[in-house]
Amino acid sequence: MNNKKYIIANWKMNCDLDESKQLAKMITRNYFSDSNVELVICPPFTNIYPVHQILTGTDIKLGAQNLYYESEGAYTGEISSKMLKSLSCEYVIIGHSERRQYFNEENLIVGKKLKSALEVGLKPILCVGETREERENGQMKNVLSNQLQTTLTGLNFSEDDLIIAYEPVWAIGTGLVASSDQIDESHSFISSFIFNQFNNIEVKILYGGSMNESNSEEILNINNVSGGLIGGASLYPEKFLKIYKNAINSKF
Ligand code: PGA
Numbered sequence: 001m002n003n004k005k006y007i008i009a010n011w012k013m014n015c016d017l018d019e020s021k022q023l024a025k026m027i028t029r030n031y032f033s034d035s036n037v038e039l040v041i042c043p044p045f046t047n048i049y050p051v052h053q054i055l056t057g058t059d060i061k062l063g064a065q066n067l068y069y070e071s072e073g074a075y076t077g078e079i080s081s082k083m084l085k086s087l088s089c090e091y092v093i094i095g096h097s098e099r100r101q102y103f104n105e106e107n108l109i110v111g112k113k114l115k116s117a118l119e120v121g122l123k124p125i126l127c128v129g130e131t132r133e134e135r136e137n138g139q140m141k142n143v144l145s146n147q148l149q150t151t152l153t154g155l156n157f158s159e160d161d162l163i164i165a166y167e168p169v170w171a172i173g174t175g176l177v178a179s180s181d182q183i184d185e186s187h188s189f190i191s192s193f194i195f196n197q198f199n200n201i202e203v204k205i206l207y208g209g210s211m212n213e214s215n216s217e218e219i220l221n222i223n224n225v226s227g228g229l230i231g232g233a234s235l236y237p238e239k240f241l242k243i244y245k246n247a248i249n250s251k252f
Helices: 017-030 045-055 081-086 097-102 107-120 132-136 140-152 180-197 216-220 237-248
Strands: 005-010 037-042 061-064 091-094 123-128 163-166 204-208 227-230
Touching: 005 091, 005 204, 005 237, 017 037, 017 045, 017 237, 037 091, 037 237, 045 061, 081 107, 091 107, 107 123, 107 140, 123 140, 132 140, 140 180, 163 180, 180 204, 180 216, 216 227, 216 237, 227 237
Parallel strands: 005 037, 005 227, 037 061, 061 091, 091 123, 123 163, 163 204, 204 227
Antiparallel strands: none
């Protein structure tokens, strides 16, 4: 596996058109390219194209936050992987816990979305993670293995086609960060689970959940952490670029 890291901004349902353009401009102005770390921005659907225009000519990549698994047809309000590809998206977040929680996205649906992304050559960032209750009941490994097994079985992928984001649900947007030991344990578990179940594939695993400019240095230096999926802090160019800088300086 190469040493490449990924710092991915998930803007969620934030930023209207002007705000998105402004944020993208601030990031591009203060960004310096580094071949070891890929910077990816995932704006809301409506702002993907204007942000794409601002990112053109930089090495910053574009992603989406979701897709629908059918390629076209009478699915009012939905967006397909093919449409995202035509907007120059290279990445797509799939199975985020907010989608699982608020939009009833179950593992079977997440699996179909992964398949649709892989078919058009979009790189999925598959989010997995346990709730606080599941962790307290000692279910963390069961939950992760079930999420991975159900969504990835039957898919055709190699190690460069897919990224996993470990996002403990209790750490997302709460200011609570998993400890280094907890992150290490979960990432090591995911890494060996995928290696053993899916043809010795060594997949990249990002951490997500209240990562910010202050805690990112420590997190990005944990073994098996190949970067971060950043929500809140990605809305502030200085904070986001500090996290990016910490990824460049990290040792793994
Ligand atoms: P957060 O969100 O950084 O605001 O916790 C992370 C995510 O949901 O991807």
